[in-house]
Amino acid sequence: MMTEAPELPLHMRRNGLSPVEELARARDSEGVVQVKTPFGVPAYVVCRYEDVRQVLADPARFSSALTPFPGAEQLDADELATMQAGQLIGFDPPEHTRLRRMLTPEFTVRRMRRLEPRITEIVRTALDDLERAGKPADLVEHFALPVPSLVICELLGVPQADRAEFHERSVRLLDTSLPLEQRVAAQREDRAYMAGLVARAQAEPGEDMLGMLVREHGHDLSTDELIGIAGLLLLAGHETTSNMLGLGTLALLRHPEQAAMIRDDPALVEPAVEELLRWLSVVQVLPPRTTTTDVEVGGHAIPAGSLVFCSFPAANRDPAFVDDPETLDITRGAAGHVAFGHGVHHCLGAPLARMEMRIAFPALLRRFPGLALADPAEPVDFRVFSLVYGVRTLRVTW
Template sequence: MTHAQELPLHMRRNGLDPVGELAKARDGEGVVRVETPFGLPAYLVCRHENVRQVLSDPARFSSVLRPFRGLDELDADELAAMRAGNLIGFDLPEHTRLRRMLTPEFTMRRMRRLEPRITEIVQAALDDLERAGRPADLVAHFALPVPSLVICELLGVPYADRAAFQDRSVRMLDTSLPMKQRAAAQREDRAYMAGLVERAQADPGEDMLGMLIREHGDELSTDELIGIAGLLLLAGHETTSNMLALGTLALLRHPDQLATIRKDPAQIEPAIEELLRWLSIVQSLPPRTTTTEVEIAGHAIPAGSMVICSLPAANRDSAFIDDPETLDITRGPPATSPSAMGCTTVSGPRWRGWRCASPFPALLQRFPGLALADPDEPADFRSFSLVHGLNSLPVTW
């Protein structure tokens, strides 16, 4: 499938921007009926205030997703095992229980301890990019390997296994594939994670899995450890690698913004906040299911309905922020930031941790003349991925 019209509305992009139909839905009805990649009907919520309404009310908008085609052949035990540890698929109090055990791993103190190793990883990737010669693919030589190595360090994953887990991640997130193929990739990933957890239980190391087993081994089942590891591995390199690639593309297309960061690397912090808002690389959070009849933007939505929040539409809502279509890294954080409203549930904390050794300033310092290899060449976007990104980004310097 290659036609743009086959994409669900909430996944359609015009390059780095959401399509006009999405803005029209937000500024018009606010809520529209759509069909999900699973073939199920859903209500798409587009306005910022309504997205906040959905995300802040788990009692009426449950994160527990009902079974759908492609997974209906699984028995209850396998479904429960696949859901275990996936904190974004649980409501309170289970979500809080799991998140409480993970939060310390994403504090600034933890990331500062990793800063020397992260710096080594970034510099090695820059060396590799330079050796590749001009033009070089920023995705293959920098945006993908840097977060992959970092998440391998965090989880104790052998870096030699990176190609296999990257392949599984792409298949799990590719909505153009039949659901059974995506479920098969998820099973493969789970089997791999089970091996990691088994080895960590036998000999806990200093990585995140070792920490969880030493400090919370009595509170977490093996299935939960497998689920946590799988979620963090998937989110850890998918969101960050695509943020690096799309963020670089956005800055290269906005030379005034790029010049600000080059002049003052400390500007990378507000730049990341603004890029998170403006790019919205996560198309939507996992769907919610209404537990009762609800009203959103004047629309009555029956109980048991699937609700999807459009993050690109919400983050460019003029009721949320002034001049939302403009990328402006100097604007300062809005009253309610994208991460505060849940738009970066997984990637937000990880990007905050990276600010102590962000790859962006290192990239711009090494290559002060960094530019697109061919500014007139259309960018190679990953159209059918649940995480917006690039297949490649040829650059020169």
């Protein structure tokens, strides 16, 4: 029996690579709009750049810990506590601070630079695979998906043979069109898999990040927290960069003069990555915050106990943030964008994601200087209902 997909909420609506006009109008007029979530609960969507930063920088008034866990009503109290353990994005300081402090040293720019030779090798191998596939080929299957997947799996000690199963499960976890029962089932499957990884790391800690956490913080972190941390890092490190590589390549192929600039001028690679992050905003929203008191955002009163979503695509294209925000301009760099969030929950893996993109985009464009869409008239299959926006496939030629 077919089930009808839920209506897409305003903060997840796109027109190809851009937010829908309705969202842009909401940002440029009201700034904060009230919507109804797919579960029938009212919520507020914050659209302006400065207002989004205000919300994300204030965990005392906009709490992550008080926000209902999706599918919580299907879990008893013990399982709910187990599922939430270690999930940094679901905690406020000081608990969030305690967990993040243990992970931060592993994600410094200096530590990430040690991975650069291996990431370069992974990118080169993926490009070889893309070339062997023959044209036309699916860039997502042969490049955008395997590069970050292999990087984060190696970082966390995930066997390569498990990558396909993990990807299928992560797609279900992020697909808001699926019935909640299926997404909760995927959460349980994911937790069971991560429990096995953690058990192996506890029995014989390796040199990967899980091994490090067991050796250095095994007395400070419970097994449930280790499982939650591993699951969050694996999902976040895989899905975000994968979709940036796919969607970013599509954007560059539609702006060939800018793709050529990235290919030919190494000095433009870093600002190009920042501009692509701003312009695409693949993470549509973070989990909503819950107001702990009556608040005012952008001149709008929001009552205590309200759900608040921050729209990253709208905020990153706010004319108050950058001039001519609808134009992709890789020369500007767009420092200060909120593609990685802001405040205490700013993406822990941002240095790793940036490094992967700085290596992958120019390598792709140099290997295939004639890279183009296989059929420019073919409709693009966007991941419309995914919390992390992207393309399912991208057929290219060269």
